[in-house]
Amino acid sequence: MSDVRYLTLLRHYKCMESTQFNSQILNHSDKLFRFAKSILRNVDAAQDAVQELILKLWEKRNMLDEVENMQAFTMRSMRNLCLDTIRQNREEVELAVEFEYIEPNPYQQTERSDLANRIRRMIDNLPELQRTIIRMRDVEEMEISEIAYITSLTENAVSVNLSRARQKIREKILNEQKRVEETIWK
Amino acid sequence: MEMMNELLEKYFRGETSLAEEKELKKYFSEGNVAAVHEIYRTLFEEFRQELNETAKTPLKKVIPVQRKIKQIWIQTFAYTSIAATILLLVWIQFPQTKENFAVIGGNKIENPEYVQRYTEKKLSKVNNILARSMEPMKSFNKVRQDVEPLQNVRNKMNAIQNKLIIK
Numbered sequence: 001m002s003d004v005r006y007l008t009l010l011r012h013y014k015c016m017e018s019t020q021f022n023s024q025i026l027n028h029s030d031k032l033f034r035f036a037k038s039i040l041r042n043v044d045a046a047q048d049a050v051q052e053l054i055l056k057l058w059e060k061r062n063m064l065d066e067v068e069n070m071q072a073f074t075m076r077s078m079r080n081l082c083l084d085t086i087r088q089n090r091e092e093v094e095l096a097v098e099f100e101y102i103e104p105n106p107y108q109q110t111e112r113s114d115l116a117n118r119i120r121r122m123i124d125n126l127p128e129l130q131r132t133i134i135r136m137r138d139v140e141e142m143e144i145s146e147i148a149y150i151t152s153l154t155e156n157a158v159s160v161n162l163s164r165a166r167q168k169i170r171e172k173i174l175n176e177q178k179r180v181e182e183t184i185w186k
Numbered sequence: 187m188e189m190m191n192e193l194l195e196k197y198f199r200g201e202t203s204l205a206e207e208k209e210l211k212k213y214f215s216e217g218n219v220a221a222v223h224e225i226y227r228t229l230f231e232e233f234r235q236e237l238n239e240t241a242k243t244p245l246k247k248v249i250p251v252q253r254k255i256k257q258i259w260i261q262t263f264a265y266t267s268i269a270a271t272i273l274l275l276v277w278i279q280f281p282q283t284k285e286n287f288a289v290i291g292g293n294k295i296e297n298p299e300y301v302q303r304y305t306e307k308k309l310s311k312v313n314n315i316l317a318r319s320m321e322p323m324k325s326f327n328k329v330r331q332d333v334e335p336l337q338n339v340r341n342k343m344n345a346i347q348n349k350l351i352i353k
Contacts, residue, residue, distance in 0.1 A: 173229060
């Protein structure tokens with residue numbers, strides 16, 4: 001169900017006060033930002049997306065009182081908005097140059113020796129659904145049921161995608177380790 | 187270590203619970219990580235690091251800005267109302283508080299009836315003075331009237347003189 005349809009079903013509203021809005025939505029803005037950044041792989045685009053979402057939610061705040069799980073609802077709205085942005089910009093297939101993962105040469109290794117940075121790029125290099133799911137689970141520590149709601153998937157499909165994402169990261173880490181060892185022994 | 191091996195395999199299959207994943211994170215955040223697991227330490231460290239990531243600019247400004255605009259309108263309305271009320275009060279109070287007085291003989295007199303009587307009295311006095319001042323002018327008129335026959339005599343004498351010269 002789309003967010004618009006979901007909202008239109010909520011007929012019996014009470015106006016959400018700004019303090020309530022702050023506590024329920026703005027206090028999660030950092031989480032929304034991380035989520036948007038994971039999907040869009042661009043800090044500025046993520047920032048804009050979160051601002052846009054918050055404004056949209058603020059405009060429809062009188063419709064939000066009936067939402068049971070506000071965090072899951074806002075995350076789902078955030079993902080839909082980010083996917084719309086990607087579709088509009090037609091940037092989904094190819095990674096932006098700044099996020100493209102390139103195997104570092106020995107000179108680059110000295111500059112980018114930070115394994116954490118490389119792991120982050122590995123995650124960014126995953127398909128949108130997989131990187132979204134792995135971050136929701138491993139960074140935000142969300143329940144599978146919540147992730148299923150946000151991604152509009154079944155819980156089983158979420159687990160499968162989570163497993164695939166983790167396996168891919170594991171494979172890349174092992175390859176990275178192997179490559180480093182080979183470089184050392186050459 | 188065997189237990190951690192099993193837990194890691196379960197993790198990569200996507201079968202661990204949140205509690206088990208927290209246990210793994212705790213294991214990798216502490217110092218006693220087995221060498222064989224060391225390769226995954228950075229992965230779990232990265233998850234922890236990403237959780238600390240915050241929005242680049244404060245997003246919470248969105249709503250306060252809107253509220254600020256609203257507050258500005260409210261404040262403007264309030265200040266305008268206060269100013270209008272003050273002006274209205276001043277306008278209402280002005281005739282009552284305005285001081286109408288006259289200074290008579292160095293004394294401040296606020297009784298308008300007294301001032302009116304005093305002014306009328308003074309004007310009457312001035313009128314009398316003027317009337318008295320004009321009285322000498324009446325004498326001048328009388329002298330003029332009295333002297334007028336002499337003017338006739340003079341004219342007759344001139345006429346006689348002219349006749350005599352002609353002859």
